[in-house]
Amino acid sequence: MSIKSTVDLRLQFGDVRNQFQRPTCMAFAASDAHSFARGVTEPLSVEYAYYHAIQRRSYLNRMTGAPFDAMAEAISIDGQPVEAGWPYLATLGATDPWNPPKAPGTLFNRDATETTGGLADIYSSLDAGCPVIVVMNFSNAFLYPPSDQPVNAPSSEPRINTHAVILVGYGESSGGRCFLVRNSWGTSWGDSGYAWIDEDYLSPRLLNAGWFIT
Numbered sequence: 159m160s161i162k163s164t165v166d167l168r169l170q171f172g173d174v175r176n177q178f179q180r181p182t183c184m185a186f187a188a189s190d191a192h193s194f195a196r197g198v199t200e201p202l203s204v205e206y207a208y209y210h211a212i213q214r215r216s217y218l219n220r221m222t223g224a225p226f227d228a229m230a231e232a233i234s235i236d237g238q239p240v241e242a243g244w245p246y247l248a249t250l251g252a253t254d255p256w257n258p259p260k261a262p263g264t265l266f267n268r269d270a271t272e273t274t275g276g277l278a279d280i281y282s283s284l285d286a287g288c289p290v291i292v293v294m295n296f297s298n299a300f301l302y303p304p305s306d307q308p309v310n311a312p313s314s315e316p317r318i319n320t321h322a323v324i325l326v327g328y329g330e331s332s333g334g335r336c337f338l339v340r341n342s343w344g345t346s347w348g349d350s351g352y353a354w355i356d357e358d359y360l361s362p363r364l365l366n367a368g369w370f371i372t
Contacts, residue, residue, distance in 0.1 A: 176345075
């Protein structure tokens with residue numbers, strides 16, 4: 159099955175990264191979308207953004223995921239250095255030392271906006287050349303995306319978890335419209351870290367979405 163892409167922004171991103179077993183998917187999605195908005199592929203420090211997002215919500219800790227609003231505040235107010243300013247920690251225990259460096263380098267700030275317009279706003283943003291951060295529930299089908307067609311499954315397929323990714327394009331297959339996803343599970347997932355998901359898969363699982371203002 160062939161997919162005809164209408165928008166495909168993946169070449170404007172750097173390498174797909176890997177969050178490993180930590181709950182940092184929103185930090186990865188926001189960091190890479192922030193880099194895109196800056197017009198550079200140089201990665202920004204996920205660790206720095208995640209740390210400050212956690213500090214902004216008293217109910218969060220380093221073993222939990224950060225929501226979009228906390229991450230947006232952190233990047234807008236606290237900013238982010240480049241990745242070398244505070245490199246990502248593949249593992250971090252509940253009691254491990256965890257403090258940002260005193261001199262992480264230049265901090266880059268950017269405002270984000272959250273949309274309530276659902277799929278219509280997502281398509282409009284992608285048409286304008288702006289990738290979209292989405293928070294979605296995912297099921298087993300998302301774990302093993304096929305190479306020749308978009309991920310799809312009935313809405314009744316059991317939820318595994320909630321996850322943040324970046325939508326970097328959309329297109330059409332014989333089954334209808336579909337979105338191009340940039341994930342943070344390394345290059346072994348999908349096509350070097352990217353995969354197509356059917357609109358019908360995303361729609362009932364979409365929780366919220368937003369993007370950085372360019």
